[in-house]
Amino acid sequence: MAEDISNVIDLQDIRVTFKNSGKDLKAVDDVNLKIKKGDIYGIIGYSGAGKSTLVRVINLLQQPSEGKVIVNGQDLRELKPVKLREARQKIGMIFQHFNLMKSRTVLGNVEYPLLGKKISKQERQEKALTLLKRVGLEEYANTYPQRLSGGQKQRVAIARALATEPEVLISDEATSALDPKTTKAILELLKKLNDELGLTIVLITHEMQVIKSICHNVAVMDEGRIIERGTVAKVFTDPQEKLTTDFVETSTNVKAAIDRITATINVEDLPDNQELVYFNFIGNATKQSILSELSQTYHVAENILFANIDQIDGENVGYMIAIIEGELVPFNKALEDLRPHGVKTQILSGVPVKGDEA
Amino acid sequence: MAEDISNVIDLQDIRVTFKNSGKDLKAVDDVNLKIKKGDIYGIIGYSGAGKSTLVRVINLLQQPSEGKVIVNGQDLRELKPVKLREARQKIGMIFQHFNLMKSRTVLGNVEYPLLGKKISKQERQEKALTLLKRVGLEEYANTYPQRLSGGQKQRVAIARALATEPEVLISDEATSALDPKTTKAILELLKKLNDELGLTIVLITHEMQVIKSICHNVAVMDEGRIIERGTVAKVFTDPQEKLTTDFVETSTNVKAAIDRITATINVEDLPDNQELVYFNFIGNATKQSILSELSQTYHVAENILFANIDQIDGENVGYMIAIIEGELVPFNKALEDLRPHGVKTQILSGVPVKGDEA
Amino acid sequence: MLQKLIPNVLQMKGEFVQATWETLYMTFGSAIIAAVLGLLLGVCLVITQPGGILEDGLTYSVLDKITNLLRSIPFIILLAVISPLTQFLIGTTVGTTASLVPLIVGIFPFYARQVQNALLDVDHGVIEAAQSMGSSPTEIIFRVYLREGLADILRVSIVTVISLIGLTTMAGAIGSGGLGDVAISIGYARFENDVTFVAMIIILILVFAVQIIGDLIVKAVEHNE
Amino acid sequence: MLQKLIPNVLQMKGEFVQATWETLYMTFGSAIIAAVLGLLLGVCLVITQPGGILEDGLTYSVLDKITNLLRSIPFIILLAVISPLTQFLIGTTVGTTASLVPLIVGIFPFYARQVQNALLDVDHGVIEAAQSMGSSPTEIIFRVYLREGLADILRVSIVTVISLIGLTTMAGAIGSGGLGDVAISIGYARFENDVTFVAMIIILILVFAVQIIGDLIVKAVEHNE
Amino acid sequence: HAATSHSASATKTSTITVGSQGSDYDIWQHIAKSKDAKNMGLKIKVKQITDGVQLNKATAQGNVDVNAFQSWSYYLAYNKENKSSKLAALGTTYLEPMGIYSKKYKSVKDIPDGATIAIANNPSQAARGLILLQKAGLITLDKNFGYLGTVSDIKSNPKHLKFKEIDDTTGPRVINNVDAVLISNTVALEGHLHVLTDSIFHEKVDQSTKDNINILATAAKNKNNKSYKKLVKLYHKKDIQKYIKQKYYGTKIEVSKPLSYFNN
């Protein structure tokens, strides 16, 4: 059976059913998920959508009721225990609830996954210490987890998951208990490992900023199913599902801005030659070029009310709301011509933008 | 002793020292904190700054090594156990680690704080069910906590903390495990309780968006001390400390925008009559009025590169980056005149904005 | 066939029935009271110990010492030492009912320790949560400790009841009767091996019953959690 | 003064010293081996039970039944039943060393149950974390179960050693000697109350020593956590 | 370790391990240290083993050379049930009369209808007690009543006596709780009860009590061991008997009969 080796993770038709007081609960419902080597794959969704359950299937901590789990070309469910353990050593995991060992120091916890390895005690400790430095906890090396703050515990869990230099890292809300600055540092660390060592990362998060700043691809889960997936840039700029739209909006201020603008400017009252337009542009199309094209080519004057540039997976994504003034025909032509350049436009005059559908 | 009764919480000279393997760790170091009735008070800071420890002092779960804890005019440390328990019943608490009872159902957990009260079993269950509905978990009433997802557990903890209709609610990262949509719903619930019942809320969070959307005041902690405090609008628009600035920036895109702009436009290369300027304005000063003032009064032309409006504690806060063109003298005059209108400006030509000091 | 295998047993069917009842009576009669005393003592140990919800060094130290003291007395000596109390409470120092007193005194400190150990495992965070909600110590004991620790308490209770069955076999010294007495003083001492064997089989059945029923209850309690 | 209070004791100082040694020898001699066997059995019970890391219904059921079976046998009968084994292992069926065999067999199933209960409290999440890191069952046993459960194991060990001290007092039946034997067959049976009293005081001291030292070790282990 | 018992090989050395319990243990400790023992060239080590069955087994297996604790009837019972590890008697030592004791009644006749009598739960003592009760005229027993007879072998019980089985060593402790109690002398002595003066009825040395005579026993294969046989002689030495008489107020009535006495 020739598996596509470029997919380091390949979940096929996964179903996980829990029996909750009699009635069945489909926590994961017929999910297919392929993740390429070196990818950083985000998973988002409502609380209780099945995200944790799904990622726990990847290293078989959760046996699926149905489906195939192929990691690194190996069908994990078919593996002998010894082989499964070997496979698991290559899959680091950061748990939502940390799961640190209370009987070991912080250093001891990070050392744990290295205990079986054939390296000297000193090497092991050095390695663990290096990781602790990376997460900013070297001072706490000899402290026991119970004496750490929530965020400190989480960072220990991160260091531990990285200790074995895994090929795949599963992170279940690994930054939820961290302040923004520490979160940034941790994300940079993950990104670096991804860049330098090709670490594949599967990342559950509730912070859209996290998805935008490090993920390449993202899947949106709802009631056990993946309802939308694709590159982060695509999903975040052109969400297809209501749920996705809701999530995306929480991270841009577009919807709030439109609300505020339409509250002060009555779009009905605009003169005939003016329109309130929402522009959304990705990549090379910068605000500058849009504006110059509009004004120079089509003799259209613009009045910017809102302009924001976001960086999504390294690409610039712009949002702009402006009042455009000009003749109807060149104006429509202008908007049409912008489309091939990756600029999406929407006339807000009465018609709500997608994000406003709620 | 006449305590200022308008301060529902009044922490005086609080110090909490932990003994960690010999050496002392000042988790909270000489903190004074007054919180007015009906306030929503945010606490932010690095992981390990002492936030959880500080709020645990409020209901004396953490006995401070030094200092006075006055809640509702009562010095809690002087109270008899019975009185302390009565006082605690008026202080709801949502724990960072949930602390749900595994032997009770979700409903049972929410019912727990009502068990002592003189209400019928039916009333109690109805009340608990109403709260569960509010947090979207009515379906899970008869489930046991171990079978819940992280976010579901957190919501149970929230419902439980609200069950006794407390006067003060302490929330230690109560939305950290929640998706953005659920977070929003929970925050709206808290805001409603605050509006309608005058519930005072002390709220630790790592999400600046949470602070901005519901807090009135905020304190920033670092190494056990409160290093900055004030209204959210003030702290978020005019941070004094490096740490605060770092945190604030993660939630606006200003720094990222400046980085991008200065990467494409070499400020040195700008003609003499042009300057790259960062505007920050609060409240009534809207972008429109700034622009009109600039162009009309001072004959200065502007070219907006970035414009964002944020809502902080209900007030509009604007950020704008623009290239301004005009004669030097009227230009400087213009910037100066803007200041009394709540507009702060900074010329970015070579001089880094505050946020860039890193 | 049976006649050959267990000749002596067949002649004393009645005795076996009675001995079984006596063992059941001793075991469960003393278990009920020892459970109450043991829970009480165990809970007191947990709440008064350092870090407990009603921390009280002196009380803890006294209770701790009493527990150890009672556990130090060999059962056969306990039978004697306790006899004035037995006389006072039961009106006699011999017989099945009289044996309840030393059995209770012999097992409850042991049970208390087990309960203490079980309750120590109740999550401290949950206790704190209850405290933050203004629960009184009594409420915390009944609504948190005994409830959250229920599965563990049941587990140590199984261990204890089985130990108690073992203890009843020694109460024959004060005329308690019971299966242990049949096994030892009739079967063993009189070399009627078949009697010993059958008595032990019945004891075994009791032990298994306790374990199986106990496990089922634990499972039912844990199933939910 | 002493002459009046403890006349018989003074005449048998030597016996007391020896009996104390015998008790210590029996207690700790059997404790060490019973600890190994009990840990082994307890761990096997935990890992093979439903939901365990090496879940195995059959093995669990067999081990569980063996444990109950061994716990069902009254000690005095155990002494007899086990004597061929004792003869084989020790070369004699009577004496202090010979008593180690029934003591071990008498206590280790009890200890195994206690260990099982203690290990059940190890956080399941931590076991999962170890599994996710590819730890083998052996590694999980030694690096997680026995380590995370250490404080609880120590606690049940204290309970067990004290129970074992109680058990040694019954081993006089096979000529083990020891303080229990002095208290019972010299002091109690001969109505030399001072002998009983002093023997019990020494037992008490042993029990207290075990508890206090045990508590200190538990504290040291937990202090860190 | 000092307390480790002698193994079978110890038999070859001149040290004899005597297993015993209770007052016999005391007596034999005295004998071991006595001049007579030295004079006879006997090195004796005494070991207390409180369980009779275990003591007999240990003797049969050679872990103990000689034991001194049992009555003839107990010996017979043991041998009957343990055919593979038989014992042999070496000689007789004494008879300790069992007594009927009561705190409430002065004589056997006073014992009322429905009275509770405590008897031993160990079989030989129980049987012996029942025979004594028969002798006292309180009950009659089955014709075939043997040395392991039980309460169920009672033929008639005119006074409707109730029997409570107790550990025989607790006799003196329960005396206040029952109407009468049967106590063997060893136990009675230790409870400061004097069979000849304190009991309301007691055994005499005659054919009916011959089964209660205490003996020295050894493994069957050592039946003719000369040095073991010497122990019997040693026991009956004048000085030793004097000591025993003094210590036990004459309640251990010396019986020095040939083993053939039992066969009558």
Ligand SMILES: Nc1ncnc2c1ncn2[C@@H]1O[C@H](COP(=O)(O)OP(=O)(O)OP(=O)(O)O)[C@@H](O)[C@H]1O
């Ligand atoms: N029980 C304890 N014993 C010893 N030290 C402790 C204890 N609890 C907390 N600390 C230490 O006190 C400091 C403050 O901890 P605290 O939990 O208050 O931080 P925090 O601000 O809530 O952090 P986070 O955002 O990560 O939850 C940390 O350095 C922590 O290691």
Ligand SMILES: Nc1ncnc2c1ncn2[C@@H]1O[C@H](COP(=O)(O)OP(=O)(O)OP(=O)(O)O)[C@@H](O)[C@H]1O
């Ligand atoms: N062990 C379990 N037994 C029964 N039901 C479970 C169990 N674990 C999870 N569930 C249920 O499965 C569903 C999915 O849970 P899961 O933990 O995967 O959600 P999640 O997407 O990770 O949510 P969150 O963002 O809140 O962590 C939830 O409805 C939950 O109640």
Ligand SMILES: [Mg+2]
């Ligand atoms: Mg989850």
Ligand SMILES: [Mg+2]
């Ligand atoms: Mg915290």
